[in-house]
Structures are given as C-alpha cells and as structure tokens.
Amino acid sequence: MTGLAKRGRAPTEPKEIIASGLCIGCGGCTTLQPSAQMVWDKDGHLKPAAPEPWPPSDAFARLCPFSPAAADEDEIAARLYPSAPQNDAMIGRYRGAYVGHVSEGDFRMGGSSGGMVSWVAAELLRRGLVDGVAHVTPRRRSEGDGRLFGYRISRSEAELSEGAKSRYYPVELSEVLREIEAVPGRYAIVGIPCFIKAVNLIRRENPIIAERVAFTIGLFCGHMKSARMVDSFALQLGAEPEAVAAIDYRLKNPDRPANWYTAQLTLEDGSTRQQDWWHLVDGDWGSGFFMNSACNFCDDVVSETADIAMGDAWVEPYSSDGKGTNVVITRSTLMLEIVQQGIAEGRLQLQKVDHEFIRQTQAAGFRQRREGLAYRLARARLPVQPRKRVQPSRQIPKRRKMIYRMRQAISRGSHRAFRLARALHWPAVYIRWGQAALSAYHGLAYSRGRVGKLVDRLIDPKAMGTD
Template sequence: MTDIESLFTRKEFQSFDFGTGIWPIVNNNIEIKLNDDGVYENILKKEIHNFSSEELINLQETSCVFSNKNESEVAEKLFSKFPNIKHNKRIGYYLNLFAGHVIEGDFRKNASSGGFGTWIFKELFEKDYIDAVIHVKEDPTKEKLFKYDISYNLEEIQAGSKTKYYPVEMSEVLNVVKDKPGRYAVIGVPSFITELRLLCEKEPVFKERINFFIGLVCGHQKSAYFSDFLAWQCGIEPNQLEHIDYRKKNANLPATSYDIEVSGMVDGAIKTITKNTRDLYGYDWGQGFFKVRASDYTDDVMNETADLTLGDAWLQDYANDSLGNNILIVRNPLIGALIKEASLDKRIKVDIIGEDKVISSQSGHFKHTQDELNYRLAKLEKKGTFVPRKRWGQKKQPNFVRKRVQDLRELISVNSAIYFKKAIEKNDYKYFIKRMNSLVFMYNVLYLDQRIKRKLRKVKRYIKI
C-alpha cells in the first residue's frame, strides 16, 4: 500500500476534508453527498485499492488539506509578479487594503455587510470581463436550503446576495463550466477558492474559463444542523424550514448585532419569524456549535489565493454603522483599478487602511486559526492520527487556559452533532440545550476568568503609573 493510499483509507479521513465537490470533478469514481451529520462527504464508488497511483496523486494535489502545495506557494505563483505587490505573513499578498461600503444602488442594503460581494460582479459584467458568476443561491428544488449555482445577469446575482452559513458543494456547477464555454467569476470561502486554484492547475479548461476568484473571510463552516437549530428555537421544526436570512440588518443596533429571519411551516401555514441573534442559543461563533471539523485544520484566514478578499469590518471606527462595512484585500490589479475608479466617481466609499487594521478586524479568527493551531495539531499527533502539514503549526504552545478553550470548542463541535440528532428523535430541542449546557458553562467560565485577569492587569499598570 502506498503512502497516499494509506492516507485515504484512514477512518478519520473525512474529518480533514471540506467536501467542496472538487474531487468528483477530478475523478468520476467519487460522488459527494450530504451525510447524516449535515456535512458533505466524498463517497468512493470503488475500493480505494482499485484506484491507480495517478488517480490518488490527482486527488491529493487538488485538496487544500492533503496537497504538497500550501496557500503561500499557490499565492506566490499567482500574485508575486505584480508590480508594487506587498506581502504580510498573516494577510498574504496584497496591492491595496481598504475598508468601506457601496454607495450606489441597493447593494449595501441587500447585503450582509458593505455590499461589495455583489457589486464587484456588477462591475465585471458592465465592463464585459465576465459572462457568468458562480455563487450560492437558494435551491429551487427545495431539496436543500442553498446550493452553488450560476447566474448570467445582475438580477440573478442579486438574488444570491447575503452570507449563507450552510454546507454547499461545487461539482454540479463545475460540470456546467466544463461543458459550457464562457468567462466565469466565482465567490467562495478559503477552502473552496484554494481547491479551485489547485484544480485549475490540473485541468486547463477551468483555468481558461474561471477568470476571477472572489474570496470571503470565514471563521468556520457550519453543518446543515446549524440552520435547523436556529429555526427550531424560533418555532419552526426541522424539515419545515424553507428560508433563512442569517444576517438581517437592524437599524437600531450596531453592525455587530443583527437579526435572523426564518420562514417555514408552522401549524399548517407558512410563518415568518425574526429574532435577534443574541437571543439564540448556539450562535456564539467562538463556541463552534455545528462546526465542520475540517475548519480546525486550515490556517488561511484571509483567503490568500483570492483576487479580492472581502470580510466584515469588525473595527471600532465602523462598528456602530448598522448598515455594515467591508474590509477589502485587493490582489488583482484589474479589480484594484475598478475599485479606484468607482471611488473617484463616489459610487463607493473606501478608506485606505493598514495591515494592523486588517488583522485587528479578525483578531479572534487569527488567534484560533493560526496562533493556536499548533495545539490542535499536537493533539492529533498524540492520538497517532494523520497530521496535516500547516504553515502555522510550529509556534509555541498556548497557555493552560487557552488550551482548555480549544478542548471545549472541540467538544462543543463534536457533541452538538450527536445531541442534535437525538433531539430530533425526541422532538425536543430543549433536550439538546440541556446536554450542551455544561460545556457552554465551562467555556463561559474560562472567558470570564480571562476578562477578570485582563482587568486586573490594567489596574496594576494604572497603579504603577
């Protein structure tokens, strides 16, 4: 058995796979399905020992977890040649760093944040750089809440605006791209963008047709149970949810506090319910409810292989603006030119910001994803399991409290899937809350301890002064 074959026969293999839908494109002996944990899983149509060495190598080389190429190497090949390009070890390559929002049209109003996710495609369409956009929209078949789809005009693109915290995969749309010539742009979270870049190196047809890669900052990916649980708390039972808006803006609240809106069948009629996320159990992103396990084994915070990365401007200067703002990391000169032109025309408002502001906007994300990754990798090594090679896995270990935070996040992630399935069997979402409460309590105690210690340190510094 080869080393690569051994890797794919490991029972914990799926824990490291993002289920992007790239592998079914690379090999038609693989299909992808939403499993009973609410995440996409690659299914082999034949035994692994029947795959040739070439097939196994192709699979390895198109995975952001298993590939011998990391994001830095992919990004260097893509962007290092551009004049005036800069590099930061956390941000990656960049030409410009901005924070701001779209002024023209309803792009900002209809977006989760500053409106750039849809606006940039409008610009690319109007300037005749693309024919279609690959992005996530509601599933018209209603088999799932959302799926990757292709839009061929601005109206279709706008129908897919806003953030979706729901599992998706790309095999269906990539088969369309393969069969239908055209100039495509795509938007996705880091794992999807990186694996698409790797696919483009293996299959030239995708490199020729996908011309722009727009990246989103993503704290972690969620299973389908996350949406079901939020809706259940609002009164809509699992399998009755038909629509969810995860980021409904509230003019009376700052950008960091928003509502969700859910629609579904209640007592035989469609009902729409809105609640603030602060009133919902399990919405705290740091706790990691229903987290896709592979999210803990990436170190790409800022979507480093994307032409343009968009994130929320979680910064003091922008936090009180209920309409929301984006941070923008520009790596492609053409996109940079479009943004500068629109800024001069006052169709958008962007401020030039520094590396420190970009990093600060996602400080908690960097801490978990990069600074404390080494502890999670060390735990894998101790178990004797596969340990992915990561760029940020060699730094010193975090302190005792932060190790316990990592342990609890893992327990919350794993147990939320287990207990939610039992809650569905019992038809009682409060059962789930009762079983998870002890973990949440311990997690909150750790954070309270950290806050008290920080305040004591500030008092001591003040007394010394």
C-alpha cells in the same frame, strides 16, 4: 509564518481525508470521478461519494485543499501574484487594502455587509470580463436533496442579486465546476478561503478549468457550520426543521449594530420567526457549535489565494454601523484597478488602510488559526496529518489551551447531542446540553472574576489571570 508543519502521507482517495476529519465538502475532488456526488453525512455536512471505486491517481492528493501533498496558500499566491508589492504573514500578498462600502445602487442594503462582493461580481459582468459568476443562492428544501442553499452560475445582475448576503450553510462546487467544463466562456467564482484554494489547485490539474475560470472573489471566514445549525434554530423557535423553507442568517437593520445578528426563518406556510443570535444556545459563533472539523486545521482567514477578498470590519466605529462595512484586500492588478476606478467615480466609498488594520478587524479569527492551530496540530493524531504553515506547539498559556480544547469539545458534542435529541424526539436534550456547554465555556475559559481566578490557580498555581 512560524514555520511549516511536517508534511504528512499523501491521501490517495477521499475516504482517507474524510476519516481524518479534514474534508470540508468543497466538491473539488468530484472533477476526478464523473459518477461522484456530494451527499449529506449524519451530521449535516456534505461529503463525496461514488457508486464505483475512485480511479487511482496522485491528482487527488494535489487538489484537495486539506491534503498534505497540496500546494499551500503561500505557494499558490506566489505563482498568482508574484509582483504584489505587499506581503504580510497574516493576510498574504496584496496590492491594496481598504475599508468602506458601496455607495452605488442598493448593493449595500441588499447585502449582509457593505455590498462589495455583489458589486465586484456585477462589475465583472458589466465590463464583459466574464460570462457568468458562480456563487451561492437560496434553494427551496423541496427541490433536489433538501438543501437550502447551493452554488449556481448567474449571467445577469438580476440573477446575481438573488445571491446577496452571508450563508452559514454547507455548499459545494461540483455542479458549477461541471457546468464550467461543459459550457465555454469566462467565469468568476465566489467562495470562502478553502473553496478558492481548491479552485486554484484544480486549475493546476485541469486545463479547461484553468482557461475558463478567469477570476476568484474570496470571502473572509471564521469557520463553516453544518446544516444542523438551521435545524437547531428551528427547534428553538418552535418549528420543525423540515418546515423551514428559507433562512436569513443576518436580517439587516440599519438602526442596530452590524454585529447584533438576527436570524429569520421562513416556514413552508409563509410565516416567519425571528430571534437574536445571543438568545439562541448556539448563537455564540466563536464557541464552535456545529463547526466542520476540517476548520480546526485551516490557516487562511482572508482568502489569501483570491484575486480580491472581502469581509466585515469588526472594529469600531464600523461594527456599530448597522448598514454594514467591508474590509477589502486586492491582490491582482486588475482588481486593484476596478476598485480604484470605483472610488474615483464615487461608486465606492472606500478608504485605504494597512495590514495592521485588517488584522485588527479579524483578530479573533487569526488567534484561532495561528495560536490555536499550532496547539491543535501538536495534539492531532490523524490518519492523514495536515501540512500547514504553522509550526505545532504546546507553548501557549494554559487558559488558552482550555479555550481551544473546549471549542473542539463543543463542536463534536453539539452534533452528538443534536442526534440524540432528534432520536428521542426531545429537543430539550440538545438545548439543555447547549446551555450547559456554553455556560462552562464562558465561565471556565473567559471569566475574569472569582471563578476565573480560581480556574487560573487550578490549572497553573503560578498564574494570576493569564490569557
């Protein structure tokens, strides 16, 4: 790490975090307020709300994952895994790192990647180490408040299989945390880095959660999208957003490279519509369409506080393997033993790798969360200033500054343009804005031809193609 950003004033209730754009919508704070619920905001993000004032408490500042008063990932991991033999500045403390896939059953083909997340969760159930696993599964829009996905607790392998595959959609933990408090047992929780951090912070404040949450299974994360991404896909495929009953973000095809994403919408009438991501105006993940603003201030790519963490192997030859490949980081002793036994029994096809390999597979994410975060921290003027493990800095190439500023502009602008398009009942307003924004982003920020050279001369007459 390059140092610690200055610790800001501690928030006393969720509205301060929300006003600062730092609420990721995890729902952890609802453990402090029984009447609180997570509700949609105008841009399709989930935020906490309660019919009565939140009780004054320092606990909120300690358990919100983006609060400057909360323990950071280094502090949490040091307490959880003090004897882990490896400690890398990017991927944290760990005992073993691997690349490969599940060879047992249909775990690999049933998931978006190599099947490791579902396999580990199922293995915990098979061994009797947990009574249930909290993970994300599909819902029908007609149920509840119209969410397409949500957390639930599965208590069998059959139930677990319903939660396979990646979900780029807002979800929250309030319901399953309340169920864990109400129903004795041992549980595992699957989540993205900030959600796993929130669970660990809640464990420090809530003895019941601490006793019953026995394992955490982490996912690598680029950033979170709002529900508007599904709505946008629907409009571009000629369907009304309200008609979408289900979405598969990454339709698996063994004959195509794993990084060639294809989205499939299932409508209420049973029909389906498909499109490759690169044909959608917001299909370029890294450009930041519909990104949650809190993700601009995250510095954890690989779930540094999870007992085991998995992601996609975005390097060749793995990224071209349409069957899917995982990179795996084990942090706890038991998770290392489970993985090693799976390898020895031939149920897992994994090879050992080092932290440099893991870094390469997530290189773009680490640039965004280290170099980019340093620049965003230097520019941020928020009511609650986040405290991160990265020192604020403007000392980066001007072209990179342009990239990070354009990503933030696209994140904000995509929500505004989409709101306008829906208000006017004119989808082309958003689609044309998105096409223009993406063209500018690629042309100005990444061009290496004549346009790129011109941009370099304009932003820095002494630079010649600096990236």
